[in-house]
Amino acid sequence: MKLAPTPSQTVGPFFSIGFDPLRCVELAAPGVAGEPVEIEGQVVDGDGKPVPDAVLEIWQADAQGVYAESVDSSTKTLFRGFGRVPTDESGCFRFTTIKPGAVAGPGESTQAPHLAVSLFMRGLLLRLVTRMYFPDERANERDPILSLIEPERRPTLIATADAANPIRLRWDIQLQGAQETVFFDC
Secondary structure: OOOOOOOOOOOOOOOHHHHHHHOOOEOEOOOOOOOEEEEEEEEEOOOOOEOOOOEEEEEOEOOOOOEHHHOOHHHHOOEOOEEEEEOOOOOEEEEEEEOOOOEEOOOOOEEOOEEEEEEEOOOOOOOEEEEEEOOOOHHHHHOOOHHHOOOOOHHHHEOEEEOOEEEEEEOOEEOOOOOOOOOEOO
């Protein structure tokens, strides 16, 4: 008898019994210092079809540009700076947080306020890594990471403001195609 190797495993699907304890759609509790923001969007494949079983993992700094692991424990209870957000049947996601402050970049540069986002879903052997930047942010022009991207592709990383609700932003993630979101090799 000859044994065949088993195929590599892919990420997902995510079962509620294992995922629910890790779910966090509120990265900053009410009352945390900073500008509150609601972010919503949709993950779609190369054909524009929704991806109903993806998970976004978000990491961010607080309003002063400090990551949660480097602040005291009393602050951590209000500001997590981390969340895992699943997409629904329509590939949509939604979470609340505060706008992060600028953080140190390569050399002596400063990075514009942004969210670091990893995307997990079935069919992927590795996570996809991207960022979400904030609209109308002057620091975007000087951000050392954003400046590495071709100007015509940068809008895929910048959320758009909702004219009817100033704290709501829209940021869609497209996995392939002409408007593919920029993903980073990590």
